[in-house]
Amino acid sequence: MSTKFLPVTKEEMEARGIWQPDFVYVCGDAYVDHPSFGAAIITRLLESRGYSVGIIAQPDWRKKESIAIFGEPRLGFLVSAGNMDSMVNHYTVARKHRKQDAYSPGGEMGLRPDRAVTVYSNLIRQTYKHTPIILGGIEASLRRLAHYDYWSDSMKRSVLMDSGADLISYGMGERSILKIAEALDQGFPVSSITFIPGTVYKTKTIPKEGVILPSYEKLNEDRKAYADSFRIQYENTDAFSGKVLIESYGNRGFAVQNPPSKPLNQKEMDEIYDLPYTRTYHPMYEKRGKIPAIEEIKFSITSNRGCFGGCNFCALAFHQGRIVQTRSHHSMIEEAKAYVKEKDFKGYIHDVGGPTADFRHPACKKQETKGVCTNKQCLFPKPCKNLVADHKDYLELLRKLREVPGVKKVFIRSGIRFDYVYADSSSEFLDELAKYHVSGQLRVAPEHVSDEVLYYMGKPEHYIYQQFLKKFEKANEKSGKKQYVVPYLMSSHPGCTLREAVKLAEYVRDMGFIPEQVQDFYPTPSTMSTCMYYTGIDPRTGKKVYVPKTTKEKSMQRALLQYKNPENYELVKEALLLAGRKDLIGFDKKCLIRPRSMANKEQNRKKPLAKKKKSIRNVHKRKG
16 A cells, blocks of 8 residues: 555645646545545546646635646646535535535535536636646536536536536546546647547537437426436447437537446456555545545445446446446455554454445346447346346455455445345355344345335335345344344335325334434436436336425425334324325324324323433432
């Protein structure tokens, strides 16, 4: 592991004998030199190819001089909002300000602007009129074409059109950023760099070849046009079959999306993760507090990227793609050995995974040479007949990691795909998962129990989840352990009426505990579910879909999942009455809530007891 960070000041740059950096990387996150952070990967990769890079992390966007620390770079500015979309980072689904930013020192909120890539890019353009600006990271990637913006409840243009930038490097940008750097270094004007996969550029003249999407003006007038446009975009997210997409902005010109970059092979993946990262945050943050996001991932190992799970509320298909790419066992074992030498390593590897931990190869052999199917999914609604459901490689990897001297325990926390585990004819993986890699609770994501809602989510039927639970129970019996599955559940997803929400609440009741992880559906940019939310249309079929949109109904659906909370009583009662489920208000054990008068009496009985307990504690305090 390296002990040397990239320069964050002009003095540090000049100490390396460099008077003008090739690139300046401007980022909305604090500077963390760890491969779980996209900024670290791109900057280290450029450094490995001989380019000099200066880092400006979380500049003050109200001051022009904050982005002029290194002066004008020789080749260009690289701009990213960070590991999260800045609006998701700042706001809850209720559009309320979050209190903490895990990617800032001490968790301090407010160190980046809303719509960070646009603000940073415009700030740079005010000072450097002609310097190339390339946008990257998840915010730019998922806003690369016209998109629905939940926070303004409107259609937004491609960030390329509003930011003053020249190019977007979308998706996993290793291939595209090196080709962009090479072109700029060879003297190509940035306006002529229109040929690189994994990029979006703007032009005044329409390209000769490509699929013409509905214009931005049309998208503003007709929501069905956006559903149609999104379907076309979704069908062109594959590097092997994707076509050039062209979107008109009237007299502003066109945004043109080239097909995605090809997936990395295993040797290339190893090279990326074996670069000399320090694997921690820059020491300049010590006085301001640590970077909270580093804690969970510091001793975790990235095994893969890409996901063929196909959940409609997830943006992975748009960003990382559906073809799974993996690192070699050797690369990951060497990383584990390096962890053992760290003084604060306690013997626990927190995770070995990626978007889905147990995906260690493409879904089928065809994907390696021909890409993914454009019109069907690998696991939904049923596993494809060509799916290779096999955990042998992942099992072998976990066994090797367990044997590394100094490693006490290897956990899997990034989540497994339960329907993929169920599709595996062997129980070997689940047996070893229960025996070695779970700490009391296994977190999985069934999301809902209504098959109709699951259909709109792109998730398997509830029956599959129930069968998985039985398999996991048998695995626990073999291991002699008592461990539990903790489900992630979601309220207010498109297709979920109050009746379906009540059905989910009944399932929570029958589980016997209220799950900690309850997520109200969050319409983030460029997901299938967000398109449904905005248009009321399922872009896969063109048919209408019910969407719970009002703040009141979303509050009721969420309250149903936490029906035991006294603060939710009125919302739960109203929801039950509207759903025609008055039978769930009463004294039967199947009821969710009791009549209000009885509930009030119970609360009144409990209050004196609570005071009494408090006074007893105070007595003990005084005696102590």
